Amino acid sequence: MTTTTTPPDKPQRTEVEIIASLQNTVSASRLNTFLQCRLKFYFLYVLELKKPKTAALHVGSTVHAVLKSWSKARWLGRPLTLKELHEEFSRAWADDSEGPVVWEDNEADEKATGWRLCETYLRECRIPTDIKPDAVEVPVEADLSEYGLPRLIGILDLVQQGRIIDYKTAASTPNAEKVAHTTEVQTSSYGVLYRANKSQPENGIELHHLVKLKNPKVVITSLPPMSDAQQTRLFHLMEAYVSGVARREFIPSPGMQCASCEFFNECRQWK
Ligand code: SF4
Secondary structure: OOOOEOOOOOOOOOHHHHHHHHHHEEEHHHHHHHHHOHHHHHHHHHOOOEOOEEHHHHHHHHHHHHHHHHHHHHHOOOOOOHHHHHHHHHHHHHOOOOOOEEOOOOHHHHHHHHHHHHHHHHHHOOOOOOOOOOEEEEEEEEOOHHHOOOEEEEEEEEEEOOEEEEEEEEOOOOOHHHHHHHOHHHHHHHHHHHHHHHOOOOOEEEEEEEEOOOOOEEEEEEEOOOOHHHHHHHHHHHHHHHHHHHOOOOOOOOOHHHHHOOOHHHHHOOO
């Protein structure tokens, strides 16, 4: 069983202040959580309950840190060697600033898997390493007040030749058609954010899945630029978010997703 803690060393805000700030800004992950389960959203973003980091999350954030360093170095015109990237991997793996990790399997095995994923990605990602990225890990925002919507915020992992690239680690091979649907809130948000900052449409969006198999593989799903219909769908979902948060509709949505919900025990206490 996992335990819950309240965040340490954070200035205390009232629930009213927290909800007001959630009404002012929204990110794709916040919106996705709200659409998945409003009670989970409440635990995560209103009560700000923290859970110990899972092994899968630690592998994902470490791989992400390595790829960020790899792209940043290319952007600076000083590409890193494999040895330097491995050192970066070791540093990120040892980083415990977000608290201890809950290891279900052997940590050494997980670590080996993480580095194998990085090596496989660097070998198979097909990103032209001689072309400087447009942007790396850049925080962006879009003022959507003209639509009566909150400010949209997000971080773009990598933009290369006008294409937005997002890294994901996965336990199984993704299905291209399904993944286009299940990630649509995120990809449409990226489209809106890109256009608000570049004043032109993106050339496309790529999802780069690093799949944690015995023999890791990279699956690249190329999506076209966001369509007008996708932007409309996103804005409708944001409207539902705005009205749901304003009405404090923090109710559970029992379903398949509960099997992996970190707030299962808290949820059972809900009345
Ligand atoms: S267990 Fe299910 S219903 Fe409860 S908070 Fe988690 S996702 Fe929502």
